[in-house]
Every structure is written in structure tokens, then in C-alpha cells.
Amino acid sequence: MTTWNTFLRALVEPVPDHRPPLHNARRPWVRALPFLVVLAMVGSLLPTGVVALTQFYDVNGGLAASLALVQTGALALGLVRPLTGWQLMAPTVLIGAIATHGAAADQPWPWPAPTLLCYLFLMVFLAIRERGRTLLAVWAVTFLGNSLSWTAFSEYFDGTSVVVTALSGVIMLLGWSLRGRGEAQRLLAAQEQISETERARRTLLEERARIARELHDVVAHHMSVITVQADSAPYRIAGLPEPAVAEFGQIANAARGSLAEMRRLLGVLRAADTEADKAPQPGLADLPGLLSTVAQAGVHAELDLADEVLALGPVPEAVGLSAYRIVQEALANVVRHAPGATARVRVTASDGALTVDVDNDPSPGKAPAVETSASTGHGLTGMRERVRLLAGTLDTGPTADGGYRVAAVLPITATDATPGETTA
Known part of the structure; x- marks a missing residue:
């Protein structure tokens, strides 16, 4: 009983998403393509269906027009509500089979060509929109109906029922597979975005x-x-x-x-x-050792401590530590993203502030970029936090010659200025 209820719900419960196929495409003409295809199908199958039913199957003109109108209209409805469209088309197929039974021995029965095309195109919309259990239920109804037709009326059997059963099954299987692959890709992209956000937050x-x-x-x-x-x-x-x-x-x-x-x-x-x-925290006096460390990684770095910095003597520990960490992260980025390049570190002091400037040349043409799992791609985050802590400013961005520059201004003494930041 439970299986039968599940089967019936699959036939009557459509997916709540009523957006047409390719609705999220970037180009307008791609989004309009399904509507153009359906318009062409309706425009050709509607008059063709009326003519085929009246001339080849001797169906009354009013009934022929009604059947063709409902079947092509169900195809149009399939753009947004394919299951509802199938629910409208299925009874017309049965009515058409009754109306055309025995009418023309040389014509396909119970699937006139226009009806067959409408049904198969509707299967495409069903396959790319509905759940797997719904597709299975629809195919089961199609199989049972066709089995009944070729069992009870074998004298009129011409093979079209087998073709419809096979093609509808193939179409729904392929569509279901492609839709599952697309959903998996969307979920993967969403998960990657969430992971990237979490990495940045961490x-x-x-x-x-x-x-x-x-x-x-x-x-x-x-x-x-x-x-x-x-x-x-x-x-x-x-x-x-x-x-x-x-x-x-x-x-x-x-x-x-x-x-x-x-x-x-x-x-x-x-x-x-x-x-x-x-361990004790580093400061400006430890910059030469830092530069020698990055030299071992293939980056030649030059240090320029201005005379006014040396004349200052010991700077506040928070300022010296932040300057060291900014230089450390900037040079680490050079090692990761511009291996083999030359970097220049200049530290100056003026107007009660320490200026740390790190710039590098572009990487030599044959030097491969270093990929490391330890790098999160958010090295500038720490710099910004340190600059905000000291109410300083930060300027980062590429240079005209293809290199990169990091410049931080760190107030040496307490200031009432509002913390700021500019990013080139």
C-alpha cells in the first residue's frame, strides 16, 4: 500500500521549481532558446496534428482540433510545469487512440506522428526538471499503456508503441543523468564558495x-x-x-x-x-635575518633602513613587531607568487610614523609559481588587521612593470586619527 501511494504521489506532485530551462544562462538568446524551440514545435505540430487526424484517421474536425490543441499546449506548458503538461497530454493520447482505432490500417496506431513528437519532446522537459521517482512513474504508465495496446489490439500493432516506450525511457534516463550531474556540479561550486568563505574567516x-x-x-x-x-x-x-x-x-x-x-x-x-x-617577538633589528631566510628560497631581497629610522633608536614593540610581520608576509607572497624575483624593503620614518615599503619585480619568465597547501590566499588579511590596530594605513597593488607593492604607514606614537586603509 505504501509503494502504491508513493507511485501515485510521484504522478501528481510536481517539483516546486517552475523556472524554464536555461533560465540562469548569462546570454539572453540562450535563455530565450527553449521558448523559440517550443514556439516552432507548436507552430508546426498544431496544424499538422489537425490535418493528420482529419485526413488520415477520419476524426471529426472539432475533436481533432481539440486533441491537437491540448497536446501542443501541454508541450508549451512543459517549459515551466512539465508534469502538469504530461497530466494533460496522457488522457488525450488515450482519447486519440480510441478515436483512431481501426480508422486507418496503413497509419501508425495508437501514436500518430504529431502526437508521438509532442510526447517525446515533453519527455525531455520532464527529464531535466522532475525527480527520478516521478520519471520512473511516468515511464511505468507509458509502458503499461503501450503494453495494453499491443496486447489487446495486436491486429493493429505496428511497432510505434515499442518505439515510444524505448525512446521515452532513454530520454528520461539521459536527462535524469545529466540533471544529476549538473546538480552535483552546482552543489560542489556552492560548497567551494562556502569553504573559501570559511578559509577567509579562519x-x-x-x-x-x-x-x-x-x-x-x-x-x-x-x-x-x-x-x-x-x-x-x-x-x-x-x-x-x-x-x-x-x-x-x-x-x-x-x-x-x-x-x-x-x-x-x-x-x-x-x-x-x-x-x-x-619565543621573544621579532622587530626591526631582525629584518636582516628575515631577508637572508627568503634568499634561501630563491628571492633576492634588498634592505634599506633610512638614517632617520636608525636615529629613532628602539621603536615601540607593537610598531616594530607589526613592521616585521608585514615585511615577512610580503616577502612570503613574493616567494609564492613571483619566485626568483628581486624584492626591495625600505623602512623610513617621518612625521611621527614609520613607513614600510616592500616592492618586487615580476617573476622571471621561466620561474614556476610555488603552490603550497599552507597558503590560504589571504595574506593581506593579517596586514590589514595590524594596520588597523595601530591606526595606520595600508596600500597594496600591482606596479606598472608587472610587480607588486605593499606600503604601510604605522604611527610611532599614540594618535587620535581614525584607522584607515586604501587598497590599490
Whole structure:
């Protein structure tokens, strides 16, 4: 009973998607192609069906016109509702078989040529739109009807029923296979888009976590200095009044409390870190070592530290660390996307800001690009996060000679400017 109910539902429940074939094509003429084909079919099969039924099968003109009109109209309806079109056509095939039974021994029965063509074209629309169980149910009805015709009326059997049964089965099988392949490709493309979005989000979160760890190291150093100075102030400075001593004690306690809170929060971020992640954070002084590392990967990099940068002395740790990471990521991109190219790193200082400029030449013609599974394609994400953190600006983009340039301006001192970013 359950199987019979499923079979009946497959015959009467159409797919809710009523869009015509090729509706998502980019070119207008491709989207209009199914309508043009159906228009040509209706325009040719409607008068042909009327003439064939009246002249070759001696069917009444009114009945012939009605049958031809419903059958071609079902074909047109098949563009958007193919199952509904089949539900309209199937009774007309039965009525036509009764009306033409025994009328012409030299003509195909029970499938006049116009009816056969309408039915097979409708099978195409069914195959590319309906579910597999619906196609199976439609073919089963077609098979049963044709079996009845060649069993009960064998004297009129001429083979057209076998042709219709076979061709409709082939058409529905091929259409169902192609539709399944298309749906699989669409699902794969959608999954790739979701995966790309998730990779970008994961990259952003990983970089923010990395920045949080590095900030902890920078801030913890200064908080430790504050704690030590506040604790030792009563011993280093003679004659401090009691309120001052108590104030220094409160400062030391607050600093220790802040350090404890940061350590607890950072424990989650560092749960899976290696010992290398806990090493002292690099800065401008480590740039020469970084350039020698990329040289081993085949990229010749030149470093230019302007005199005004050297005259500054130690820069704030957050600024030096961000400058180092920006140079590191920019050179890593050169290694991945322009192997063998020459890169130039220039660090200057002016107007209270540190400017980091990394540009590279295009890759030599025979140097293959390096593909690495570790690269997510979102290296600029970390740069932008660091620049926003310091209220600086970032400018990236290709150069006129085919290379690439990354330029970041990092304020050395605190500023009230709104963080900005430009991307060329």
C-alpha cells in the first residue's frame, strides 16, 4: 500500500521549481532558446496534428482540433510545469487512440506522428526538471499503456508503441543523468564558495589570535616593569609618606592582577601553541635575518633602513613587531607568487610614523609559481588587521612593470586619527 501511494504521489506532485530551462544562462538568446524551440514545435505540430487526424484517421474536425490543441499546449506548458503538461497530454493520447482505432490500417496506431513528437519532446522537459521517482512513474504508465495496446489490439500493432516506450525511457534516463550531474556540479561550486568563505574567516581569526598573543608579550613586559617599579619605589626613594607608599602598593597589585587576567585569557589561545610561538617577538633589528631566510628560497631581497629610522633608536614593540610581520608576509607572497624575483624593503620614518615599503619585480619568465597547501590566499588579511590596530594605513597593488607593492604607514606614537586603509 505504501509503494502504491508513493507511485501515485510521484504522478501528481510536481517539483516546486517552475523556472524554464536555461533560465540562469548569462546570454539572453540562450535563455530565450527553449521558448523559440517550443514556439516552432507548436507552430508546426498544431496544424499538422489537425490535418493528420482529419485526413488520415477520419476524426471529426472539432475533436481533432481539440486533441491537437491540448497536446501542443501541454508541450508549451512543459517549459515551466512539465508534469502538469504530461497530466494533460496522457488522457488525450488515450482519447486519440480510441478515436483512431481501426480508422486507418496503413497509419501508425495508437501514436500518430504529431502526437508521438509532442510526447517525446515533453519527455525531455520532464527529464531535466522532475525527480527520478516521478520519471520512473511516468515511464511505468507509458509502458503499461503501450503494453495494453499491443496486447489487446495486436491486429493493429505496428511497432510505434515499442518505439515510444524505448525512446521515452532513454530520454528520461539521459536527462535524469545529466540533471544529476549538473546538480552535483552546482552543489560542489556552492560548497567551494562556502569553504573559501570559511578559509577567509579562519585566516582572520587565526591572525587576530596571533596578534593577541603578541600583544600579550608586549603589554606584559611593560606591566611587569610597572609592577617592579611600584614594588621597589619605597626602597629606592627615601622619605616617602605613607599615602604614597600605599598608592605604590595599589599600583603594583593592580598591575599583577592585570597580568594574571591576561595570562588566563591567553591560556585558551596558546592551548595548542608550540614552544616556538612563545619565543621573544621579532622587530626591526631582525629584518636582516628575515631577508637572508627568503634568499634561501630563491628571492633576492634588498634592505634599506633610512638614517632617520636608525636615529629613532628602539621603536615601540607593537610598531616594530607589526613592521616585521608585514615585511615577512610580503616577502612570503613574493616567494609564492613571483619566485626568483628581486624584492626591495625600505623602512623610513617621518612625521611621527614609520613607513614600510616592500616592492618586487615580476617573476622571471621561466620561474614556476610555488603552490603550497599552507597558503590560504589571504595574506593581506593579517596586514590589514595590524594596520588597523595601530591606526595606520595600508596600500597594496600591482606596479606598472608587472610587480607588486605593499606600503604601510604605522604611527610611532599614540594618535587620535581614525584607522584607515586604501587598497590599490
